[in-house]
Amino acid sequence: MATTLKAVGIGQMFKPAAARPGESYGAPGTGRSTGISVVTVLTLFVLWWVATHAGWIKPLFLPAPEAILARFQKVLAEGFAGASLWEHAGASLARVFGAFALACVTAIPIGIAMGVNRVFRGIFDPPIEFYRPIPPLAYLPLTIIWFGIGETQKIILIYLAIFAPMALAARAGVRSVAIEQIHAAYSMGASRAQVVRNVILPAALPEILIGMRIGIGFGWTTLVAAEMVAATAGLGYMVLSASEFLVTEVVIMGILIIGAVAYLFDLGMRWLERRLVPWKGKV
Known part of the structure; x- marks a missing residue:
């Protein structure tokens, strides 16, 4: 009897709080989690500001937030590395989302076919599982040999990173x-x-949407590698060019822009997920 009561007590201890009507457990971006996220971001910025103004970190390694903001305004007005900020952003967006669209129309049907048909699974599973763990930098030279150094090579490299997940x-x-x-x-x-x-x-749509979110993350991760060779514009190219001249403000600015764009896309995918699969997490 005591053992039973003890087990019940432990179960009650770890029982999640009841969700409000229409709210799923652990829904991202809702309720208390949003406040925690905002506090976390503000805390990181405060620590960044204190560390730079107190002299704990040299500006070469981590410039102050206002220095990056000033550099952002300058790059927005004058451009950097032979192109405007809008040209850099537009080139990167075209490459990443071009590869993402190509992956959507090929990877999703192939994945579905692998799930419903063992012949397709036998054909596609070995090559996907073989190249999936290989970092894009490893097959970057091969894509250059096969596709040259133009836009096709960059899109194919990003596409390969997105396709597997x-x-x-x-x-x-x-x-x-x-x-x-x-x-x-x-x-x-x-x-x-x-x-x-x-x-x-x-039934498979929730997993497909998660795969799309993961895939676009791999696409942004591969962007810098794709823009290492013969690029004249792009956020990754801008970051690489700035790093060669130790312009740390532009390096961090480019990283922040890439992260912000990727995060906005992720928010859009979450919104789409709530519209297409409203039952997820509620059944």
């Missing part, structure tokens, strides 16, 4: 579908195409 996420989503749902659809006379469209795809 998106395809594997789509496959995992398909494999997570309950077999009872598929049998129920077949018992009601659904065809294979109808099962895939009306049962498998909706």
